[in-house]
Amino acid sequence: MPTLFHYFGLQFFFYSNDHEPIHIHVSNGQNSEIMKIKYVAINNRTLYLQAKTGEEAVCQLDDYPLLRNAKDEELQDFTLSHLGIHWAKLNEDLLFKPMFNVLQEK
Secondary structure, X not given: OOEEEEEOOEEEEOOOOOOOOOOOEEEOOOOOOOOOEEEEEEEOOEEEEEEOOOOEEEEEHHHOHXXXXXXXXXXXXXXXXXXXXXXXXXXXXXXXXXXXXHHXXX
């Protein structure tokens, strides 16, 4: 992951094999922890995740504007990375770590 520059504690970087359109990522270092996901399912516009640690997270996909109007077939067409889930045709990414943190805060 080549870093372009740091600015006020933020890291600006890109992945050389990332999806189009060309873009950069910005991190403050707090959401960059790698999550090892054991199970992923999407059912009734709800994302279900289980980490290898046993932690579970549930996320309503209608809460995200780019996913709200997606067809069920489009929602099932995703890929996983060490940081999150990506829908290439919808141009949307969600990080795993915040989904698990929300559950811990409730």
